[in-house]
Amino acid sequence: xxxLYGIKNCDTIKKARAWLEQQQIAYQFVDYRTxxxxxxxxxxxxxxxGWQNLLNTKGTTYRQLNDADKADLTEDKALKxxxxxxxxxxxxxxVHNNQxxxxxxxxxxxxxxxx
Numbered sequence: 001x002x003x004l005y006g007i008k009n010c011d012t013i014k015k016a017r018a019w020l021e022q023q024q025i026a027y028q029f030v031d032y033r034t035x036x037x038x039x040x041x042x043x044x045x046x047x048x049x050g051w052q053n054l055l056n057t058k059g060t061t062y063r064q065l066n067d068a069d070k071a072d073l074t075e076d077k078a079l080k081x082x083x084x085x086x087x088x089x090x091x092x093x094x095v096h097n098n099q100x101x102x103x104x105x106x107x108x109x110x111x112x113x114x115x
Contacts, residue, residue, distance in 0.1 A: 002027040005045075006091035008034070016092045016104040023115060032086030042079050045093060048100040051075045054082065054089055061087040 004020065006013040008031045020027050030037075045054055055078050056062055062070075069081060082088045094101040094109070101112060 002094070002096040003030060004028070005030045005032065005037075005089075005093040005095070007032055007087060010091055012104050013092050015106075016094070016109070019104070019106055019109055023109075023113065025113060032089060037083065037086055037089075039079070039083060042083055042089075045089075045100070046075060046079060049093070049102050051078045053102055054078075054093075056088055056090040059088060061085050 002020070002025060004013070004016060004027050006016075006029075008029070017027075017029065042054075055073075065081070069077075090102050092102075092104055094104075094112075096112070099112070101108065
């Protein structure tokens, strides 16, 4: 089973979804905002990808945080922030056969799926 996690109106998510559909790869899409995200799911993502990789520090949501929230980030603090504001999670996150890929590059997906 292939699952793509993200936020539906994100441009990168749109590109990843279009690529999967063009390749006729069946997938389930989970929107952090509408479908929700549990603490256990986020902890699992962190275990596979690393919390530093999951945290999108280049995005608007992160940049708008106050300095106190950005200071002395630990895994627990970062996961709490991401759970409260899922837009801070780097996207997309593709999970296929218990393998995880963060971000989208067509070449990377092509290699990953052996196409």
